[in-house]
Amino acid sequence: MIRPLEYCVNKQHIHDSVDTIDNRIVELLALRKTYIGKGKSLNDEQNGEQNIIRNLDSNYVLLAKRFHLPIVFIQSIFQEIENYINQDFIAKGYEQQ
Template identity: 65%
Template sequence: MIRPLEYCVNTQHINASIDTIDNRIVELLALRKTYLNKAKVLQDDTDNEQNRIKNISSNQATLAKRFDLPVEFVRAIFQEIDNYFNQDYTTRGYEQQ
């Protein structure tokens, strides 16, 4: 459970909320992977792919600003996510535990 900050009265409350957030991040990454896989199946126009990449990059900057995070930090996170999902998992040292 993510407890609103105003109701966090000790570090146990904060740690439990952070654990929930971390679990949701991983859950959403797995869901993102399933959507990317579906997109690959449906993809039929490489010119559209180039446009999509430009739009995603622009969207990352917008999201970073909306949530008051550094644009380069958000772009770096998404670049790492994309690198992971677009390569052989073992070629860069990523192995499932």
């Protein structure tokens, strides 16, 4: 459970909230990967829409600014995510051959 910050009165409350946040981050990364996979499978059918999926770089800048985080930090996180997902799809492609 993510306890509202104003109700965190000890380190265990903070620890539990951070653990929940970390779990949600991983859960959302797995969900994101699933959506990207679906998008890639639709790529053949709807080739023009691939630009919509891939035109996310400018979105990272907006996200970083909205949440007051360094742009380079956010871009590097998403670059690592993309590297992982692309590596995974490349590996699966080789397995299917």
